[in-house]
Amino acid sequence: MAARVVTVAFEGVEARRVDVEVQLVGNDGPIVFAIVGLPDKAVAESRERVRGAFAGIGLALPSRRIIANLAPADLPKEGSHFDLPIALALLAAMGVIAPDALDGWAAVGELNLDGQIAPVGGTLPAAVAASAMGLGLICPEANGPEAAWAGDVNILAPRSLIGLVNHFKGAQVLRAPEPGPVRMGASVPDLREVKGQESAKRALEIAAAGGHNLLFVGPPGSGKSMMAARLPGLLPPLTPQELLETSMVWSVAGLIERGALTRDRPFRAPHHSASMAALTGGGLKAKPGEASLAHNGVLFLDELPEYSAQALDSLRAPLETGEIVVARANAHVRYPARFQLVAAMNPCRCGIGGAGKGACGKAPRCQRDYQNRISGPMFDRIDLTVETPPVTASDMALPPPAEGTAEAAARVAAARAMQEDRLRAAGIDPAIARGQAVNARASGETLDRFATPDTPGRALLMRAGEAGGLTARGWTRTLRLARTIADLDGCDGVLRRHIAEALVYRRSTVGAQGDFERQARHHADACFLKDF
Numbered sequence: 155m156a157a158r159v160v161t162v163a164f165e166g167v168e169a170r171r172v173d174v175e176v177q178l179v180g181n182d183g184p185i186v187f188a189i190v191g192l193p194d195k196a197v198a199e200s201r202e203r204v205r206g207a208f209a210g211i212g213l214a215l216p217s218r219r220i221i222a223n224l225a226p227a228d229l230p231k232e233g234s235h236f237d238l239p240i241a242l243a244l245l246a247a248m249g250v251i252a253p254d255a256l257d258g259w260a261a262v263g264e265l266n267l268d269g270q271i272a273p274v275g276g277t278l279p280a281a282v283a284a285s286a287m288g289l290g291l292i293c294p295e296a297n298g299p300e301a302a303w304a305g306d307v308n309i310l311a312p313r314s315l316i317g318l319v320n321h322f323k324g325a326q327v328l329r330a331p332e333p334g335p336v337r338m339g340a341s342v343p344d345l346r347e348v349k350g351q352e353s354a355k356r357a358l359e360i361a362a363a364g365g366h367n368l369l370f371v372g373p374p375g376s377g378k379s380m381m382a383a384r385l386p387g388l389l390p391p392l393t394p395q396e397l398l399e400t401s402m403v404w405s406v407a408g409l410i411e412r413g414a415l416t417r418d419r420p421f422r423a424p425h426h427s428a429s430m431a432a433l434t435g436g437g438l439k440a441k442p443g444e445a446s447l448a449h450n451g452v453l454f455l456d457e458l459p460e461y462s463a464q465a466l467d468s469l470r471a472p473l474e475t476g477e478i479v480v481a482r483a484n485a486h487v488r489y490p491a492r493f494q495l496v497a498a499m500n501p502c503r504c505g506i507g508g509a510g511k512g513a514c515g516k517a518p519r520c521q522r523d524y525q526n527r528i529s530g531p532m533f534d535r536i537d538l539t540v541e542t543p544p545v546t547a548s549d550m551a552l553p554p555p556a557e558g559t560a561e562a563a564a565r566v567a568a569a570r571a572m573q574e575d576r577l578r579a580a581g582i583d584p585a586i587a588r589g590q591a592v593n594a595r596a597s598g599e600t601l602d603r604f605a606t607p608d609t610p611g612r613a614l615l616m617r618a619g620e621a622g623g624l625t626a627r628g629w630t631r632t633l634r635l636a637r638t639i640a641d642l643d644g645c646d647g648v649l650r651r652h653i654a655e656a657l658v659y660r661r662s663t664v665g666a667q668g669d670f671e672r673q674a675r676h677h678a679d680a681c682f683l684k685d686f
Contacts, residue, residue: 155177155178155248155249156175156176156177156178157175157176157243157244157245157247157253158173158174158175158256159173159174159242159243159246159260159261160172160173160174160239160259160260160261160284160287160289161235161238161260161261161262162262162276162279162280162284163229163230163231164233164276164279165487165488166406166440166442166487166488166489167279167402167403167406167490168283169276169279169280169282170229170283171260171283171287172191172224172225172229172236173224173225174222174223174224174239174240175222175225175243176220176221176223176240176243176244176246177220177223177247178216178218178219178220178247179219179220180218181217181218182217182218183217183219185215185216185218185220186220187205187220187222188219188220189222189224189240190222190223190224190227191222191223191225191226191229191231192224192227192229193231193236194230194231194232194233194439196232196233196234197231197232199234200222200234200236203234203237203265203266204240206265206266206267206268207266207267207268207269207315208269209267210266210268210269210315211269211314211319215244220244222243222244224236230485232439233274233275234272234274235263235264235274235275235276237263237264237265238263238265238292238294239260239261239262239263242261242292242318243256245319250319251322252322255322258288258289258290259289259290259291260280260283260284260290260291261293262274262277262291262292262293262294262297263297264294269314269316270313271295271312271313271314271315271318272294272296273296274293274294274408275405275407276405276406276408277291277293277294277297277301277405278303278401278402278405278410279405279406280293280301281300281301281303281304281309282402284304284307285304285305285306290307290308290310291304291307291308291309291310292310292311292312292318293309293310293311294312295311295312295313295331296412297413298311298331298413299331299333299412299413299414300334300410300412300413301331301413302330302331302332303333303398303401303415308330309330309331310328310330311330311331312328334410334412334413334415335414335415336416336417337416338416339418342384342386342559343380343383343384343387344558345381345384345387345388345555345559345562346555346559347384347558348377348381348384348555349545349549349550349552350377350545350549350550350552351376351377351381351545353540353541354370354381354540354542355381355562357538357540357659358382358388358562359562359565360538360638360639360642360659361385361494361496362385362388362389362562362563362566363566363569363570363593363641363642364569364573364592364594364635364637364638364641365494365592365593365594366537366631366634366635366638367473367495367497367536367537368494368495368496368497368537368540369496369498369499369536369538369539369661370496370497370540370542371500371540371541371542372500372501372541372542372543373500373501373543374500375544375545376543376544378456378498378499378542379498381542382454382496382498383421383454384559385421385452385454386418386421386451387563388562389419389451389563389566390566390570391417391419392418397417399450400420400450401415403442403446403489404447406441406442407441407442407447409447419450419451420448420450421451421452421454422444422448422451422453422454422493423454423456424444424453424455426455426456426458426460426461427460428444430462430468432444433445433465434446434468434478434480435480435489436480440480440482440487442489443478443489445472445491445493446478446489448491448493448494449490449493450492450493451493452493452494452496453493453494453495454496454498455496455498456498457498457499458497458499458528459499466528466529466532467531470531470532470535472493473495476490477489477490477491477492494594495536497536499525499528500524501525502516502520502523502525504520533661534625534628535627535631536661537631537634537659537660538635538660539661540659565642568644569638569641570592570641572641572644573592573641576604577600580600580603582600593605593634593637593641594634594638596634596637597630601630601633604637605633605634605636606633606648607633607647607648607650607652608648608649608650610650611648611649611650611652611653611654612653614650614653614657615629615633615653615657622660624660628660631660632656632657633648633656635659635660636648636652636653636655636656637652639652639655639656640652
């Protein structure tokens with residue numbers, strides 16, 4: 155006798171259909187339980203968990219050969235969520251539940267030895283996949299509120315295997331779970347608490363308005379990490395589409411508790427000892443890394459040169475493409491990774507740099523060697539580089555600034571509204587044009603149409619590019635940055651002063667640093683001040 159139920163296997167955040175077929179072969183022989191279909195160690199161990207769960211509810215395995223086939227056979231099967239579908243198909247094959255009771259259902263869940271159903275990761279993408287297949291989803295009780303976020307899909311969320319059997323027999327009725335709560339994130343410290351560093355605050359506001367990558371360079375205690383921690387308070391909440399995308403990544407990582415979601419944008423701050431796999435994803439089961447967990451949010455890298463060169467350079471492609479591909483011998487796993495990079499670093503290893511009181515005695519060689527730990531292509535992907543000088547005692551003695559997070563966030567929201575209005579006026583839905591929704595990702599015709607500067611601005615950009623050696627990427631990113639500055643200024647067009655300010659923040663590659671770059675930055679500074 156045979157029975158079948160549907161489950162899923164995960165490839166990144168994509169849940170692919172797997173048919174679990176269980177067949178009982180022979181009569182009154184020794185109990186042989188085999189699982190085939192490219193299972194990993196956790197799936198192979200399902201035999202003992204299913205055996206223990208059956209004993210926990212008073213059932214014994216039949217004295218027959220039990221074959222559980224996971225099809226398609228060439229798709230790798232990983233994780234403990236195959237326990238429940240294997241147990242359900244076996245119950246149907248044994249006649250404990252009706253064979254047609256499982257029609258129209260997919261199932262995920264891990265079994266305890268007492269028959270309880272333990273929570274698993276990936277329930278939200280599993281529910282979305284079940285809905286796309288026209289099926290309902292059976293999942294653990296703890297994952298029910300999470301699965302309910304998938305929308306129009308039937309959800310059964312039993313606490314135990316016996317409860318699910320009673321439901322199918324009609325002795326008990328399981329009620330559909332409600333979606334989990336939308337929680338407020340942790341309170342973000344106010345920008346008003348930062349004294350001094352007005353230029354850095356301005357750069358932080360520009361970065362928030364356009365989604366630009368930002369680097370703070372300054373000695374210890376100058377407020378770099380302090381300002382980065384206040385960036386989430388300037389960013390708008392996640393849109394419904396972004397919330398679903400982000401939550402699916404967190405679901406696969408097992409980071410959603412009791413179905414509770416938040417519309418706050420992710421803010422991930424890994425330690426500088428993090429490996430390449432920790433940043434980009436990987437490991438035995440190719441789990442998402444910090445870059446994917448920061449999808450639609452911020453990835454903050456403090457002490458930037460202290461990260462390994464391999465780990466930092468692994469972020470170069472995701473910064474351009476918005477996704478990460480984890481390559482394995484038998485599969486390529488894709489994770490979304492559209493994040494905003496914010497980084498901080500000291501000017502040299504001793505932290506002080508080559509100017510001011512207590513200057514490094516090895517400057518400028520110490521600074522050059524320390525900054526050369528970061529590759530030129532990585533620097534080229536950073537839109538704003540801002541120096542944060544030491545905060546003086548007179549700065550600390552001043553009263554708190556008049557403006558804080560609320561005022562800056564209002565300007566950021568107005569600038570982002572202008573960006574969306576432009577897309578709508580051009581006949582582009584911002585919710586669909588994911589790559590064009592903020593200025594930092596504008597490209598092609600959209601960039602040419604909305605970020606082309608006026609004649610004086612174009613002439614300034616040409617002179618700065620010829621003097622400072624802007625790469626093609628640097629040219630494009632300067633235009634994007636100038637477009638954001640114009641949005642904060644409330645201007646429809648990009649003017650010379652917007653180009654000048656963008657060039658002030660722009661840093662050429664390390665290899666290009668020298669007299670040409672200093673001349674270009676000095677020229678841009680002079681033009682910027684002249685315009686004001």
